[in-house]
Amino acid sequence: MTVAPYLLVRLGESLAALPAGAVRRVVRGTRLHPLPGAGLGLVGLAEFAGEPLAVLDLAQLLGQEGRTSRPPVTIVTWLGSGDDRELVGLGVDEAIEVTELDAAALALGQALVGGRPVIVVDTEQLGIEP
Amino acid sequence: MTAMPPPASLTRATGTRIESGSPVTSAVLFAVVWAAGGWLLAGASRESNTPLLALLFHAAAVGCAIHFLAGRLRTHGRDSRSGMRAQLVEAFSQLGDGDLIRAGELARALDSDLAGGVERSVSGLATRVEQIQASSHAVVGAAEGVERGAAALAASSAQQAAAAGEVTAAMEELSRTAAEISEHAERQNQLVLSAESEGAGGAEAVAEAVEGVGAVERRIADVTARADTLGTRSREIFRVLELISDIAQETHLLSLNAALEASAAGDRGRRFAVVAGEVRILAERVRDSVASVRSQIEEFASAIRSTVVATEEGGKEAARVLAEARAATAALATLRTSLRESSEAARQIFSVTRQQTAATEEVLSTLRELHQVVERMSRDLFQLSATSRRLRTIGLDLELLAQTFRLDSPRSLKQLVHDWAARVPETPGAGAQELIDELVSCAPFVECGCLVDVKGRVLATQVADELRAGSAEALQELRRRNLSDRPWFRKALESSRAVVVPPQRSVMSGEPCIMVAVARRGSDGQPIAVVELDVNVRHWTEIGS
Numbered sequence: 001m002t003v004a005p006y007l008l009v010r011l012g013e014s015l016a017a018l019p020a021g022a023v024r025r026v027v028r029g030t031r032l033h034p035l036p037g038a039g040l041g042l043v044g045l046a047e048f049a050g051e052p053l054a055v056l057d058l059a060q061l062l063g064q065e066g067r068t069s070r071p072p073v074t075i076v077t078w079l080g081s082g083d084d085r086e087l088v089g090l091g092v093d094e095a096i097e098v099t100e101l102d103a104a105a106l107a108l109g110q111a112l113v114g115g116r117p118v119i120v121v122d123t124e125q126l127g128i129e130p
Numbered sequence: 131m132t133a134m135p136p137p138a139s140l141t142r143a144t145g146t147r148i149e150s151g152s153p154v155t156s157a158v159l160f161a162v163v164w165a166a167g168g169w170l171l172a173g174a175s176r177e178s179n180t181p182l183l184a185l186l187f188h189a190a191a192v193g194c195a196i197h198f199l200a201g202r203l204r205t206h207g208r209d210s211r212s213g214m215r216a217q218l219v220e221a222f223s224q225l226g227d228g229d230l231i232r233a234g235e236l237a238r239a240l241d242s243d244l245a246g247g248v249e250r251s252v253s254g255l256a257t258r259v260e261q262i263q264a265s266s267h268a269v270v271g272a273a274e275g276v277e278r279g280a281a282a283l284a285a286s287s288a289q290q291a292a293a294a295g296e297v298t299a300a301m302e303e304l305s306r307t308a309a310e311i312s313e314h315a316e317r318q319n320q321l322v323l324s325a326e327s328e329g330a331g332g333a334e335a336v337a338e339a340v341e342g343v344g345a346v347e348r349r350i351a352d353v354t355a356r357a358d359t360l361g362t363r364s365r366e367i368f369r370v371l372e373l374i375s376d377i378a379q380e381t382h383l384l385s386l387n388a389a390l391e392a393s394a395a396g397d398r399g400r401r402f403a404v405v406a407g408e409v410r411i412l413a414e415r416v417r418d419s420v421a422s423v424r425s426q427i428e429e430f431a432s433a434i435r436s437t438v439v440a441t442e443e444g445g446k447e448a449a450r451v452l453a454e455a456r457a458a459t460a461a462l463a464t465l466r467t468s469l470r471e472s473s474e475a476a477r478q479i480f481s482v483t484r485q486q487t488a489a490t491e492e493v494l495s496t497l498r499e500l501h502q503v504v505e506r507m508s509r510d511l512f513q514l515s516a517t518s519r520r521l522r523t524i525g526l527d528l529e530l531l532a533q534t535f536r537l538d539s540p541r542s543l544k545q546l547v548h549d550w551a552a553r554v555p556e557t558p559g560a561g562a563q564e565l566i567d568e569l570v571s572c573a574p575f576v577e578c579g580c581l582v583d584v585k586g587r588v589l590a591t592q593v594a595d596e597l598r599a600g601s602a603e604a605l606q607e608l609r610r611r612n613l614s615d616r617p618w619f620r621k622a623l624e625s626s627r628a629v630v631v632p633p634q635r636s637v638m639s640g641e642p643c644i645m646v647a648v649a650r651r652g653s654d655g656q657p658i659a660v661v662e663l664d665v666n667v668r669h670w671t672e673i674g675s
Contacts, residue, residue: 007390
């Protein structure tokens with residue numbers, strides 16, 4: 001069985017898994033600056049390693065109901081692949097753990113952790129729309 | 131004494147003998163017979179020329195006259211002596227009937243020696259009767275005075291006896307009440323002493339309660355202060371827990387980042403990932419423990435807050451109880467003071483009522499004696515009053531007895547009624563009312579006067595002035611009445627003397643009255659009318675005044 005490490009996060013009542021290789025850092029209590037006229041999913045701008053970092057609402061990116069408050073935890077991760085990849089922040093409710101998931105299950109886009117379904121996020125495909 | 135019945139038969143027989151036996155009458159009759167016979171015989175002798183017959187007639191007549199005159203002259207001496215004796219008997223008979231005036235009149239017709247003796251007897255008897263009248267007046271007056279005084283005294287002494295009885299009863303009630311008051315005061319004193327003793331125990335208990343409540347209040351204040359301290363400490367613990375929780379979260383993030391770094395390192399980072407996972411688990415356990423501790427601390431803080439609230443309420447309650455206990459202490463002190471004063475007052479009441487009871491007993495003893503004396507006096511006075519009434523009755527009887535005599539005195543009722551009867555005219559209807567009016571107005575002791583004809587019809591009547599207003603109806607009734615069936619009326623018609631009826635209650639005044647009645651007789655001795663007077667016994671003494 002082939003397994004891969006994933007970062008398990010909680011979005012409200014749901015669980016989602018981000019590929020651990022794409023995740024750069026998990027930060028908490030990031031100061032966010034809201035952007036006027038920002039589109040859906042863009043929570044604001046934060047500062048990471050001296051650079052501005054766009055923070056997106058992962059739940060909205062996954063097509064779920066958007067949050068109304070500032071996300072307590074921000075996952076700094078790469079979206080896209082190759083040269084097109086961008087370092088962004090994904091707002092989640094909680095970063096739970098780094099766990100290894102079954103590759104066969106991941107191929108189907110679904111996995112179970114502790115009996116609960118987990119949304120596997122493909123960070124390469126979830127890049128910024130051209 | 132009762133009056134002797136009049137010897138009417140003797141009187142009438144004596145009168146007839148005196149008239150039929152008179153020599154003058156006999157002589158006149160004889161002369162008339164003689165003259166008539168002579169005239170008849172003279173006429174007959176002239177016609178028959180027989181003068182001898184007339185001569186013989188006159189000779190016989192002269193002889194008869196001489197014989198008669200001789201006989202009359204013989205008997206005249208005897209008749210004169212027997213007439214004198216009859217006159218004397220009649221005089222004494224009238225004297226026996228009490229008619230001293232008539233007896234005197236008859237005596238005056240006797241010869242001088244007898245007349246002088248009888249007149250002196252009549253005069254002496256009249257004087258004695260008048261003296262008896264005067265004395266009986268005095269007795270009646272005195273008896274009336276004594277009776278009135280005794281009756282008034284008896285009434286007042288009866289009232290005094292009743293009043294003394296009431297006062298005695300009131301004093302006895304007072305004595306009983308005083309004894310009850312004394313008993314109640316003694317009982318009250320005992321109760322007050324008991325209450326005072328209980329109050330002393332109560333005061334000590336309340337003082338202890340005040341002390342206990344004060345200690346509780348202080349403890350409560352201490353507990354409140356400690357609870358506040360606990361609350362403060364709880365808040366500090368919360369802050370520490372927040373810090374620990376924060377550190378745990380940071381540790382968790384660090385472990386996650388470390389795990390991410392380890393996964394990026396591939397197989398080389400695998401052992402590091404294990405350590406990072408242990409750190410993460412530790413951080414989670416810390417977080418769970420903090421959550422558990424927070425929950426327990428929150429319960430603890432809530433319990434402390436409840437304890438503080440309850441303690442504060444307990445403190446307030448303790449303060450209120452303490453204030454009430456202090457007030458109760460003050461009230462108990464006041465109550466004990468009042469009880470002591472009340473006990474003193476009860477003792478004084480007991481003492482005073484004992485003295486009062488003793489004094490009341492003395493007064494009661496005196497009052498009982500007084501009551502007996504007054505009752506005895508009242509009884510004696512009633513007896514005296516009764517004796518006075520008897521004396522007055524005896525006086526009236528004496529007066530009545532004296533009035534059975536007809537005297538030439540203004541105090542003689544019989545003479546009075548005779549005098550007024552003599553003024554009744556031969557035809558009694560004319561001037562009858564005026565006569566009776568005058569009679570009643572002249573004699574204030576006469577309550578009612580009446581003139582009645584021989585058929586018993588009331589010709590005139592009148593009452594005294596002071597009774598006139600209230601007796602008009604009775605007067606009318608009297609005028610309509612026929613009195614022929616009245617015994618006094620029949621007796622007055624039969625007898626030439628006045629009739630006296632013993633006292634009876636008058637229909638006019640309601641007072642005792644004597645009735646005196648006499649018949650007015652004409653020149654032929656037949657009754658024409660009867661004069662009747664009702665004489666008020668109470669006004670008797672005014673007779674002749």
